[in-house]
């Protein structure tokens with residue numbers, strides 16, 4: 001996805017509002033590891049060392065086309081608030097499964 005499109009989407013008022021709704025709904029906790037995340041303006045009370053970055057992840061990944069589709073880009077059912085660590089894992093796993101590795105039925109990483 002081109003950086004310009006993504007940048008203007010993530011700067012939009014609509015996105016910021018939906019994103020904050022997600023965090024409020026999740027009580028400012030990562031949806032996967034349940035650790036508290038830092039969200040600008042919402043969790044300023046958190047001490048600096050406890051501030052792990054929160055990212056609102058699109059379950060259906062955003063691309064150049066669906067970024068304009070509110071039913072995907074701004075749909076709360078397509079969004080999940082997770083911390084930076086869990087987010088990196090999500091996208092890393094995705095890359096791994098697309099390359100020479102896959103998961104077996106028990107969830108173990110194996111070569112294809």
Ligand SMILES: [Zn+2]
Nearest residue numbers: 030033083086
């Ligand atoms: Zn997490």
Ligand SMILES: [Zn+2]
Nearest residue numbers: 056057058087
């Ligand atoms: Zn993501």
